[in-house]
Amino acid sequence: MLRHTRFGRTSMAVLVAASSAIVNVVACSDSEQRDVFSSEVDAADAAHLPETGTEPTLDGGPADAGPSFDAASEPVTCSVTPCAVELAAGENHVCARMSAGDVRCWGSDDFGSLGRGEPDADTRDVSFGPLTVVELPKSVQITAAYRTTCARGEDGSVKCWGGNDRGQLGLTPLTTDTRAHPQPTVVGLSAPATRIDIGQRSACALLSTGGLACWGANDKMQLGREETGTTLSPGPSKVPGLKVMRTAASNTTTYALTDDDKLAAWGALAAREGSLDPDPLPAVIPTLNRVTDVSVGLTHACAIAEGSVYCWGSSAKYALCTGLPSKETLPAHAALYSDAYPQQISVARNNTCVRLTDGTVQCCGDGSRGQLGAPLADGGGTVALSFTKATSFTGHAVQVVTTAQTTCALLRTGEVDCWGGNQHGELGQGTADDDAHPTPAAVHFQ
Structure with missing residues (x-):
């Protein structure tokens, strides 16, 4: 029996809403056009309803409600060689940081997102398998979003490659273009970086001096900078009264996790109410406490707060995981059906x-390419309105990342499994195809 929690909507309400959605669509004629933000969902799309079970809470739950919540990342044991220790994913590509400090990427290379260097004449390598990014020092962290990837070296230097349509590469002098940038280039920071985070159209780095430097798109003041302009080169961002631990950014809003487990936001107004929009100064999202992770996509974002998942924004494919129409102005509770706690989240x-x-891994939203990690319904596409267990994945994940059509999990052993779409070679098999792949495949590292 499902247990009510003190976090927002009840699990039972989610199931009732989802079930009602299926009933509603039966009464509609095939010729009617449904609003993607209405409660109507094709019966085939709704095939993956959440499994029943017990959702744990941090306090007040029964003694057998599951393990105590721990926000710390689980380490990789490296029982294989080569061994991956961190993943990062953009729109159609994935990168892995290896235990030796090199970075290997696979998938789409349309904008140089794989970092394979300038081609010799017309001999660009079109291999879809993972290859090592060129001319990087030993890396200690990687980050990716949309078509851009960055790596931080042991000395605090940052190199980026791929898309630069909003100046995400941090080139000096400031440059924006739509060309491919397959050669990693150094970002001109005023001090060594202790962390780097790429957003959808911008980037921010935490500096050894304690400051925060951001660059890229600034049309909604999402860089937290005094300067005006649609794009800006790396420079100091104002975050008064906040100690930022990491950032994440959509097209128009920047979010920051703070040292006291709050989530602040600036730029276009999102996840909170206010009269100033856009707002260049950070403001804490008041409804989220004890925030341990956040992930941001093009049109929606999700955070883990107090051991539960909350999402906001919009999604035509129900990627807010609430079981209800996917359009939320403020953070809405997304129920999980497991005795375990959510520890890390990824939004595509x-x-x-x-x-x-x-x-284990649970996913929601589009499953047309098998990216839910569960068998596809007869007759084609599937949409999961709420979190659904990736039953095809049988490993032990320590990290999960998502591209537009693919899901990849970093295993505790140091291996990487991917499932879903492979149109751009995102499965890391060295090949590409248009088929759905709901069953995980091990990435072929060379």
Whole structure:
């Protein structure tokens, strides 16, 4: 029996809403056009309803409600060689940081997102398998979003490659263009970086001096900078009274996790109410406490707060995971059906996936390419309105990342499994195809 929690909507309400959606669509004629933000969902799309079970809470729950919540990342044991220790994903590409400090990427290379260097004449390597990014120092962290990837070296230097349509590469002098940038270039920071985070159209780095430097798109003041202009080169961002631990950014809003487990936001107004929009100064989102992770996509974002998942924004494919029409102005509770706690979350254009403390993965949203990690319904596409367990994945995940059509999990062993779409070679098999792949495949590292 489902247990009510003190976090927002009840699990039972989610199931009732989802079930009602299926009933409603039966009464509609095939010729009617449905609003993607209405409660109507094709019966085939709604095939993946959440599994019943018990959702744990941090306090007040029964003794057998599951393990105590721990926000710390689970380490990789490196029982294989080569061994991946961190993943990062953009729109159609994935990168892995290896235990030796090199970075290997696979998937779409349309904008140089794989970092394979300038081609010799017309001999660009079109291999879809993972290859090592060129001319990087030993890396200690990687980050990716949309078509851009960055790596931070042991000395605090940052190199970026790929898309630069909003100046995400941090080139000096400031340059924006739509060309491919396959050669990693150094970002001109005023001090060594202790962390780097790429957003959808911008980037921010935490500096050894304690400051925050951001660059890229600034049309909604999302860089927190005094300067005006649609794009800006790296420079100091104002975050008065906040100690930022990491950032994440949509097209128009920047979010920051703070040292006291708050989530602040600036730029276009999102996840909170206010009279100033856009707002260049950070303001804490009041409804979220004890925030341990956040992930941001093009049109929606999700955070783990007090051991539960909350999402806001909009999604035509129900990637907010609430079981209800996917349009929320303020953070809405997204129920999980497990005795384990959500520990890390990843948001893509039409999907959201979460890694739980027991190493399992749950996803919601579009499943047309098998990216939910569950068998497809007869007759084609599937949409999961709420979090659904990736039953095809049997490993123990320590990280999950999502591209536009693919899900990848970093295993505790140091291996990487991917499932879903492979149109751009996102599965890391060295090939590409248009088929759906709901069953995980191990990435072929060379």
